[in-house]
Amino acid sequence: MIETDILIIGAGPTGLFTVFEAGLLKLRTHIIDALPQPGGQCAEIYPKKPIYDIPAFPEILAGDLVENLMQQIEPFEPGFTLAERAETLEKLDDGSFIVTTNKGTKHHAPVVVIAGGLGSFEPRKPLISNLADFEDKGVVYMIKDPEVYRNKKVVISGGGDSALDWAIFLADVASEVSLVHRRNEFRGALDSVEKASELAKLGKIKLFTQAEVVRLYGDDNLEAVVVKHNDEGKGESYVETDYFIPLFGLSPKLGPIGNWGLEIEKNAIKVNNAYDYQTNIAGVYAIGDVNTYPGKLKLILSGFHEAAVMCQSAYQKINPGKRYVMKYTTVGGVEGFDGSKKEAKKEVVQSITA
């Protein structure tokens, strides 16, 4: 059981900044995210796009914003449960909560804050009749640790950046990499397309274009896939493999949070914005894109503000009767933050996010 003071669901900009605000109040935090990396929409949808409305940053790339947030929260040493979706919420008699993920990891905290944005990003799955039989037995939809694939045979399908980038990366890790795409043209960045074609010429990637995986074979675990060639007369290829990784993108869904007994309006969680962004379940807050109230603006800066307000309320819940005097960070500083170590910290953050 993972124990913390504030359990945060969602590692988007709002969830990450909550770690900072909670840390100023000396509250421990732990974050769950369904994605294998922190950053929410900024990291998953538009890491290379510039954002122009983050106060004091005339322009910042979404990916750099996430990197800066990771650096800012590093002194508070938050815990992370990544690549797992928060599935159930159970309220205990003492008012605290247990949140369990789809992989069975249990987290216990007196306060839960949902910073789930548009919802958890669910993989788009290809229509293959026995796909579900091999999930976690060779079929995976997200690559969390590339070392898992060392000296293994891997079939990746998809035509976007993710499929290309992972095929290129795994060409040096796996014993065999096949990349299967329905069309002749890839949608990914030009340099990735060129690199993949180069590796195909060198025999480091087996490229199947105008083709798709249509069947899976194996006893307990996946052993082979059948690739159907869509241009006439070419038939099918039987490709032995340990892993099949369809990378067709992710689509957000409110998902299991919608069944937790929270008041929902238009796919968002209703909160009390006059006070502290608490939901209809005492001790459960909702902040950032996932909540709704009159006048709500779905912007990153709204999430930051809501995180600050919500943490003050959580402090009172966790420390009933204890008086907290708010100090400016210019006065109180940030415990554990040493400007001279900024560069070293940046490296740590990069290795976490890599």
Ligand SMILES: Cc1cc2nc3c(=O)[nH]c(=O)nc-3n(C[C@H](O)[C@H](O)[C@H](O)COP(=O)(O)OP(=O)(O)OC[C@H]3O[C@@H](n4cnc5c(N)ncnc54)[C@H](O)[C@@H]3O)c2cc1C
């Ligand atoms: C193309 C694009 C451009 C944008 N440009 C701007 C801009 O210029 N300025 C601006 O202010 N905003 C912009 N936005 C909006 C901004 O990205 C969002 O307001 C912001 O990401 C909201 O942050 P968040 O942390 O609340 O949610 P998100 O970033 O959506 O993060 C939520 C996280 O919660 C996780 N999650 C959800 N449910 C679960 C669950 N059950 N279990 C585990 N994890 C879960 C998700 O996987 C996700 O990582 C843009 C959005 C897009 C798509």
